[in-house]
Amino acid sequence: MKTPFNKPYLSGRETFYIEDAVKRGKISGNGVYTQKCQKFFEDKYGFSKCLLTTSCTAALEMAAILVEIEPGDEVIMPSYTFVSTANAFILRGAKIVFADSRSDHPNIDENSLESLITARTKAIVVVHYAGVACHMEPIMALAKQHDLFVIEDAAQAIDSYYTFADGTKKALGSIGHLAAFSFHETKNIISGEGGMLAVNDEQFAKRAEIIWEKGTNRSSFFRGEVDKYGWIDIGSSFLPSEIVAAFLWAQLENLEDIQRKRRAIWEAYHQQLASWALANGIKLPQIPNYATNNGHMFYLICKSLEQRTAVINHLKAHGILAVFHYLSLHKSLFYNERHDGRSLVNSDHFTDVLVRLPLYYELAVEEVIRVLREFKKP
Amino acid sequence: MKTPFNKPYLSGRETFYIEDAVKRGKISGNGVYTQKCQKFFEDKYGFSKCLLTTSCTAALEMAAILVEIEPGDEVIMPSYTFVSTANAFILRGAKIVFADSRSDHPNIDENSLESLITARTKAIVVVHYAGVACHMEPIMALAKQHDLFVIEDAAQAIDSYYTFADGTKKALGSIGHLAAFSFHETKNIISGEGGMLAVNDEQFAKRAEIIWEKGTNRSSFFRGEVDKYGWIDIGSSFLPSEIVAAFLWAQLENLEDIQRKRRAIWEAYHQQLASWALANGIKLPQIPNYATNNGHMFYLICKSLEQRTAVINHLKAHGILAVFHYLSLHKSLFYNERHDGRSLVNSDHFTDVLVRLPLYYELAVEEVIRVLREFKKP
């Protein structure tokens, strides 16, 4: 038996909706399915405006344009994240100021942020690692105090929540000024490649639509508000094909079911590995009480790089693929020399010791657990 | 009867291949179908390396990154083009120097280029309007002389050729250093939204792949050349989903048939409207003898804006949708004040008088011709 790390989930209606999109004679962007998906997200999670994009990377690039990053502006973000979080801002000329992760979680350490703010700081980008909320309340307060934008890289964070001290619960991606989601095939809800920008601050709503449509007022034109459309701003073609949106729609119809299943797998891992982990000095993921678990990812925090390698190899020997994750961006070939030299020990630690276990709809999780329990090495 | 301006062509195998992509457990970018499509284009048209992208806009952005546009660099291109041609370079900080069209064709006037070159000029972008070649031989010679890059915006130009004075025939998109194609649903070969970068100059091949994969060497990693992938350059997620590539593959299998059909419609328009056009002072498209016709677009050059409006209204009254096309970019709200004031009379002329007739696989072209022949007004 082979257990891949990931296997795309299919509701079974994907090609049906794709065929329907084609029958409607419209498969370029911003058709019926794009609008259905956008409305679904707006209604369910309270985002003021959603725009589907070709990837989360693209949505992050839109965010960088919207907050008007200019050469030399500083953007604070975790080093332990995917390259796209940083690239999107670098493409607009930003200098990235990397922050460390918390010691107990790969998420950005909210207490480390204040000391990183300078007169050039324009934005803080938080990454809700594994779909688990960063501590948004102090981060939003700090941003307000220093007049900074907060962008949520919610690539992994669909259907997850943050609870404020007063008990208010808000969906991740609805708290910062802007947020970016991913529908890459490794995510909970997928379209192969795909993403979405959520606009929460109304000041960005109109311009977001223009930037999305190649810097034109083409959306206004198709709503009949102007009699021709023209070039009015910078922009790109951030719209995904209706084929992609139709696929995504079939997923959204099954969101509850997908989420129930993924959370159950996560719980099985968490319960059934608890004593084994303790015995091996391995830590399991923690969900802080201000956060929820969206069943995106189950990972282990090993004792050491050696132990992680041994775990990966042990699983591999049984046909099970587990993978390491991000590599500290401040140490990358690209940013190494641009970084200011601060050491980010937690980020480096997770780079070495975190390993992700298979987690997908059809996973035979008991088998992975069984194999893991046999592991009692370094 | 209603005749739309465009109707997406379907071979019938699109959803079959999409299902196959899903069965293979891989629907993110750069899978089997992406590679099949890329190889098809490389083999058939002699591009050294092809990379599918989410749009032609995205491919143009890759080109702008590859030629290392820096703030203040000048890029020469026609004003009569789609906004994406310009936006892609503006996002990297370029100053756009707009050139006029030829008087007999919307394509860039090759004779106007030399006088626009300055010490800051970095590239010339040509747009093969309606899939008809720009006069590439003098343009390539000029570029060589001044050490400039030539980028072909071949959005409309799949399956079309240019013949050099010595008789050598080369596919459009294989002549400049880089070229960008579109598979937007209004094009000959479609995937809803979609595009491709063709790399002809070997110096760009390796970096193109890195930029395409978010600035990482992920492609090398998946080929087994390195044991982990990392951040080594700027980049974005330019890869389309395998869903999109699978759709495109079904189109490519039918390329010959699509092209035969489109060219036949084009010929029917051209032959059967000849005397009518003459009688009304309307010009039909010309194909210079160095160029071929890929059946992408059939347009009329009216005498005046009034006549064009009357033609569009006449057709509309019979349920037939004909549309105007580009608006001179140098006069746009966005660029108006940045433009250096030169007047570009041919570009403005085509802005006012060009109208595109419906052209798609299933079109009842005789009906459109019949209706047009009844038009004998201003």
Ligand SMILES: Cc1ncc(COP(=O)(O)O)c(/C=N/[C@@H]2[C@H](O)[C@@H](O)[C@@H](OP(=O)(O)OP(=O)(O)OC[C@H]3O[C@@H](n4cc(C)c(=O)[nH]c4=O)C[C@@H]3O)O[C@@H]2C)c1O
């Ligand atoms: C050289 C070149 N380079 C790069 C790319 C990028 O490709 P990607 O998309 O793959 O990134 C393109 C793509 N272009 C196309 C089409 O060529 C273009 O026509 C337009 O198509 P539309 O969906 O808008 O439809 P339409 O049917 O052409 O017009 C619909 C109505 O809109 C009115 N109109 C039209 C224009 C143009 C304009 O400025 N203002 C305006 O008021 C006329 C009609 O009534 O948009 C496409 C993306 C290109 O041509």
Ligand SMILES: Cc1ncc(COP(=O)(O)O)c(/C=N/[C@@H]2[C@H](O)[C@@H](O)[C@@H](OP(=O)(O)OP(=O)(O)OC[C@H]3O[C@@H](n4cc(C)c(=O)[nH]c4=O)C[C@@H]3O)O[C@@H]2C)c1O
């Ligand atoms: C916060 C955040 N923000 C933005 C975005 C952008 O989203 P869009 O894609 O929608 O634009 C993302 C997207 N991320 C994902 C995945 O999270 C990420 O894991 C990776 O997935 P992969 O296909 O590479 O697969 P994998 O199975 O994670 O790893 C496969 C092997 O690769 C090795 N590896 C891994 C890494 C990471 C690395 O640096 N170096 C490295 O050698 C580990 C394995 O053996 O890429 C995705 C696009 C994100 O997480």
